[in-house]
Amino acid sequence: MNIVIIGAAGGIGSALCNHFSENHNLFMGSRDEANLSKLKDSIVSNNKYDISTVDVTNFDSIETFMSAAHNYLGSINYIINCSGSLLLKPAHITSENDLDQIFKTNVYSCFGIMKSSYKFLRTNGGGIILFSSAASKVGLKNHEAIASAKGAISSFVVSAASTYASNNIRINAIAPGLVDTPLTKRITNNKASLDYSKKMHALDRIGNPENFIPLLDSLVDERSDWITGQTFFIDGGLSNIK
Numbered sequence: 001m002n003i004v005i006i007g008a009a010g011g012i013g014s015a016l017c018n019h020f021s022e023n024h025n026l027f028m029g030s031r032d033e034a035n036l037s038k039l040k041d042s043i044v045s046n047n048k049y050d051i052s053t054v055d056v057t058n059f060d061s062i063e064t065f066m067s068a069a070h071n072y073l074g075s076i077n078y079i080i081n082c083s084g085s086l087l088l089k090p091a092h093i094t095s096e097n098d099l100d101q102i103f104k105t106n107v108y109s110c111f112g113i114m115k116s117s118y119k120f121l122r123t124n125g126g127g128i129i130l131f132s133s134a135a136s137k138v139g140l141k142n143h144e145a146i147a148s149a150k151g152a153i154s155s156f157v158v159s160a161a162s163t164y165a166s167n168n169i170r171i172n173a174i175a176p177g178l179v180d181t182p183l184t185k186r187i188t189n190n191k192a193s194l195d196y197s198k199k200m201h202a203l204d205r206i207g208n209p210e211n212f213i214p215l216l217d218s219l220v221d222e223r224s225d226w227i228t229g230q231t232f233f234i235d236g237g238l239s240n241i242k
Contacts, residue, residue, distance in 0.1 A: 001025070001220060002073040004066070006054060006113065007083030009035035011181025012131070015209035016080060016216060021045040024220075027069035029054035030083075048073065056083045056109035057101075059116070066116040076120050078127045078220050083109050086183055091144040099145055106149040110156050114171075118164070125168025129219055130157060132175040134235035140200075150175070154231045161229030170228035172219060177235030179207040202237025 001024040007013040008028035017028050017039060025048040030036040033053050040051045050072050054065035070076055085105040087098055110130050117128065133150035135143045154173055161171040178197050180188050187193045188206070198204050212234055218224055233239050 001077045002075055003220065004069045004076055004079045005029070006056060006079070006081045006109070008051070009039055010082055010183060012179065012209045012212060013082035014039050016082065016213065018043060019213050021047060021049050023047070025049065025073055027052070027072050029065050031055050056112065057104035059112045062109070062112035063116040066113070066120065070120045075124070076117065076126060078129065079113060079117055080129045080216070081109060081113055082131055084131055084183070087145045088142045089145065090142050094145050102145045102149045103152070106146070107152045107156070110153055114160060121169050122167045127170040127172070127219065129216065130171070130173040132173040132231050134175050134177045134233055134239040136175060137233070137239040157231060158229045165228060168225070170225065172227060172229070173231040174212060174215065175231050175233045175235060175239070176212070177201055177207055177238035179209065179211070181209060200238055201235070202241035205236060207234065207236060
């Protein structure tokens with residue numbers, strides 16, 4: 001299987017890259033060139049793998065990256081977009097620039113990936129997996145911007161899954177709760193915030209990047225080619241258990 005992973009240098013992305021490199025060919029992208037290089041150096045695999053920088057807020061950058069991925073791999077079976085950002089502010093102090101950055105990183109990236117990958121997937125089909133958030137389903141204080149963006153991703157999934165079903169392109173999303181990654185250190189490094197966050201999850205603990213591997217293994221399995229238009233919540237019960 002040939003898999004493209006974007007946001008590869010992040011907490012979830014790097015865990016997926018190390019896991020999938022064992023059995024699949026990978027092309028990995030991130031805006032963080034230094035951490036991307038470290039990731040490549042950490043992988044030990046007999047399969048093909050390479051890296052390239054990509055700015056997910058820029059359609060031209062995504063186009064260049066996806067073309068490089070296709071040229072290197074020869075074909076693309078799955079694209080996993082782990083890129084994202086986090087903003088915790090109430091709406092009344094959220095600036096226009098804040099919204100621009102949140103939506104470009106989280107929502108525009110999905111459109112850019114769909115736009116640039118369609119020509120590589122339209123003949124033989126394939127899959128795109130995006131990351132939404134449990135915050136799109138449950139009301140959380142100060143999450144207006146990120147909840148709106150992640151909700152847009154889940155809405156994008158159902159519409160795009162319908163649009164591209166005739167090409168056998170399956171589009172799904174994963175919606176995490178709070179996960180221990182570099183992106184969430186502002187919360188996890190503060191004991192009071194961490195304890196409060198744990199209690200919001202029914203299992204009384206936050207997630208870790210490895211929690212997503214079983215579902216992603218299943219989604220990239222060829223036998224899962226009847227799954228599309230879904231958002232899967234892996235969130236310790238945050239979104240639906242009290």
